[in-house]
Amino acid sequence: MQLEVLSGAAASNAIHLLSLFDRARATFCALGLETVPTDLGTAICSCELLPIYDANALFDARLPAGLEMKTAWEGIESAFRDRQTHCLQVRVNLTALPAEREPVIAWLLQAGWREYRRNVYRLMAAPAMVNTGLIIISARAAVREYEQFARRAAGSQPRLADASLLRLDDPRYEVLVLLMDGAIVARAGVLTLGEVGLIEQVHVLGDQRGRGFGFAVIQHAIDLCARAQFKHVLLGCDSTNVAAIKLYASLGFAKIGESAEWRAPSTFA
Secondary structure: OOOHHHHHOOOOOHHHHHHHHHHHHHHHHHOOOEEEEOOOOEEEEOHHHOOOHHHOEEEEEOOOOOOOHHHHHHHHHHHHHHOOOOOOEEEEOOOOOHHHHHHHHHHHHHOOOEEEEEEEEEEOOOOOOOOOOOEEEEHHHHHHHHHHHHHHHHOOOHHHHHHHHHHOOOOOEEEEEEEEOOEEEEEEEEEEEOOEEEEEEEEEOHHHOOOOHHHHHHHHHHHHHHHHOOOEEEEEEEOOOHHHHHHHHHOOEEEEEEEEEEEOOOOOO
């Protein structure tokens, strides 16, 4: 099935696409969690998932006209404190005016927050479907096996597994898993947000890498996006993950820019 994205690959500018990515990421991070509107942006809070950055974050941050940054930030701290947690991550609204976003960034940097950037990719050319003969199904059809996989994938951060299992309950998020001898060895999730399909949580178990499992499961995620007729298929990747970048390029993805987030000093996390 042909992806709609291919017929209009140059139709959207980078800022628009990056904004769509940030909005989709915010929706993904909020799956199953409490969201709190604040003067500065939308807060996602979960004391149960400390110290996971994505589960305790402020998205779409911008300083409204007439509001002092100190007052706005006190409101953020109060909102998280009332929920027995801390704000660990901030993403600034990319389309906000400089006067709305620059005070937020300056405040965070002065407080010792560090900037973290990830590459953002958009699907530009559909890969030819290859019949690998591998078994790829929905994680909802193998919940017990998926929990075992999530625990292994999380490693020393068990809360990451808790977050993965929580997201499985949301109908907007589909997780595809690859089975090998009855056990899950790879996954890729697809979040639906209007015209956007966001591919998330791509992971292959360490002892199973280099066998084409990542390619196979993402290929099926792309096919799922094609069937949903998404206009844009996006994903993010750490700029240091050379193997993943090479894999995404082989599947037809191209970098459109970078997404920035600010993370709290380690003393807060």
